[in-house]
Amino acid sequence: MTTWTIKKLLDWMSQYFTDNKIDSPRLSAEILLSDLLAMKRMELYINFDREVTPDELTQLRELVKRAINHEPICYLTGHAQFYSMEFEVDKNTLIPRPETEMLVEKAIDHLRKRSGNDHILDLCTGSGCIAAAIGKNYPDCEIVATDISQDALEIAQKNIEKYELTDRINLLCGDLYEPIISEFDGKKFDIITTNPPYITDSEYESLDKNVRDYEPKHALIAGVDGLDIYKRIIEDVDKFLSSDGILLMEIGYRQGDAIRELLEKSGCFEEIKIDKDFSNNDRVVSAFRIAQEKSEGELFEELND
Ligand SMILES: C[S@@+](CC[C@H](N)C(=O)[O-])C[C@H]1O[C@@H](n2cnc3c(N)ncnc32)[C@H](O)[C@@H]1O
Incomplete structure (x- = not known):
């Protein structure tokens, strides 16, 4: 069975978002994954080898599906930065x-x-x-x-x-x-x-x-x-x-x-x-x-x- 680490998932999502013409693919992948894992974006990079659990993967799969239907990332995470x-x-x-x-x-x-x-x-x-x-x-x-x-x-x-x-x-x-x-x-x-x-x-x-x-x-x-x-x-x-x-x-x-x-x-x-x-x-x-x-x-x- 494939083991999904944070790094592997980020690379895969960035490529999948690029193929599906999602704006700012790498950033969108980072925002979705960090939100799901309750981490700051920076923390993804220091936890590159952390394995993502099957439960987290199931939730992420749903979010990725919605993202490639062009649902805004802010609606997927439920928040937006302003000022x-x-x-x-x-x-x-x-x-x-x-x-x-x-x-x-x-x-x-x-x-x-x-x-x-x-x-x-x-x-x-x-x-x-x-x-x-x-x-x-x-x-x-x-x-x-x-x-x-x-x-x-x-x-x-x-x-x-x-x-x-x-x-x-x-x-x-x-x-x-x-x-x-x-x-x-x-x-x-x-x-x-x-x-x-x-x-x-x-x-x-x-x-x-x-x-x-x-x-x-x-x-x-x-x-x-x-x-x-x-x-x-x-x-x-x-x-x-x-x-x-x-x-x-x-x-x-x-x-x-x-x-x-x-x-x-x-x-x-x-x-x-x-x-x-x-x-x-x-x-x-x-x-x-x-x-x-x-x-x-x-x-x-x-x-x-
Ligand atoms: C462009 S959004 C701006 C929302 C927010 N101020 C912002 O800058 O992100 C316009 C807002 O106007 C509200 N709106 C539309 N028609 C309105 C009306 N006749 N009276 C009061 N609010 C209205 C909408 O519900 C919406 O929340």
């Missing part, structure tokens, strides 16, 4: 993407330039990765995070519990701002962050199989031009973003001009800026709400902070 943190994910949550870390970075930079306790609204929170990364790295803030999917929010809840953020992050289920109206009528936020669905109907058809067949469609798709959700966010933003507050949104790489136009047309914003990601594509929009005379309600809220 040097580990987030639980499942088929109800989008897998956090490295590009989205830019949005978190911008929010934290902005917070560090201010003083006092800031109130943040994260729309379309999914796994809660944006809210949790901001909350973990900037303690002086309170965050409300909303999503239309109760299943996604159950995962977000586990993530904020893991990072002990439940007293500063409030998760609410509903359509964009709708849960804010019912829970805190009239509340305004210093920062609104969002990574909403922004794929066009036609782009959806040409997405990689591992995205199209596995990640939740309602987390990706946003109408013919991919702008449906942005239009709704911008249309009502003045009711929820405080005077001189900032809106930070991730956008699709071809949406920069259209989003700028929507923001300009709203008449609510100044200093509209679009930052590029590491592939030199438009990725994060920041826009400051034009300062308004503060209402009595807002002045009262500030006094209470």
